[in-house]
Amino acid sequence: MSLTRIFLGLGSNIDRHQHLCAGLDALAEILTDMSCSPVFESHPVGIKSGPFINLVVSALTDLPLIELDRRLKFIEADNGRYAPARKGLPLDIDVLLYGDQVGNFDGLILPRAEILKNAFVLWPLSLIAPEQVHPAAGMTVARLWENAQIDQQLWPVGFEWRGEQLTPAAMLPPI
Numbered sequence: 001m002s003l004t005r006i007f008l009g010l011g012s013n014i015d016r017h018q019h020l021c022a023g024l025d026a027l028a029e030i031l032t033d034m035s036c037s038p039v040f041e042s043h044p045v046g047i048k049s050g051p052f053i054n055l056v057v058s059a060l061t062d063l064p065l066i067e068l069d070r071r072l073k074f075i076e077a078d079n080g081r082y083a084p085a086r087k088g089l090p091l092d093i094d095v096l097l098y099g100d101q102v103g104n105f106d107g108l109i110l111p112r113a114e115i116l117k118n119a120f121v122l123w124p125l126s127l128i129a130p131e132q133v134h135p136a137a138g139m140t141v142a143r144l145w146e147n148a149q150i151d152q153q154l155w156p157v158g159f160e161w162r163g164e165q166l167t168p169a170a171m172l173p174p175i
Helices: 016-030 065-078 119-128 141-147
Strands: 004-012 032-036 039-042 052-061 092-098 103-105 108-110 154-157
Touching (some): 004 119, 016 052, 039 119, 092 108, 119 141
Antiparallel strands (some): 004 092, 032 052, 103 108
């Protein structure tokens, strides 16, 4: 089966480092050629909670879209996403782009609308894949970020996964 380039958005606001690392570890088992954007912290959007940390993952997959989404739900569940007594959002993983697919796929709408609405999705996406063309908007994500008028505050934060610092030191505030 052929490989498809995908982009996933990950976020957490509970035991954030632990859940994002667990999510990245699980993704590394089912995806290839995986790379991560810098990590950003932001105030919550649409819910009352503590701050979130978010990043975007680029990878290749041979999984069909619906099977990929199903496996992402299992990873979220393994991290407490659907636990009845949970408070906040331990792990959220969204398919942002699956190749150049556009449309409604069994309720999964691509490209994900949050790309154009949320700075915590668009900024990291523009850093990891600046020349990626948004299949519906017809512009690169770098150009979309450059032209974005999104009223959200976010800031880069240090984050280590598997011994690698995902956010370059040059993006972090001086100590």
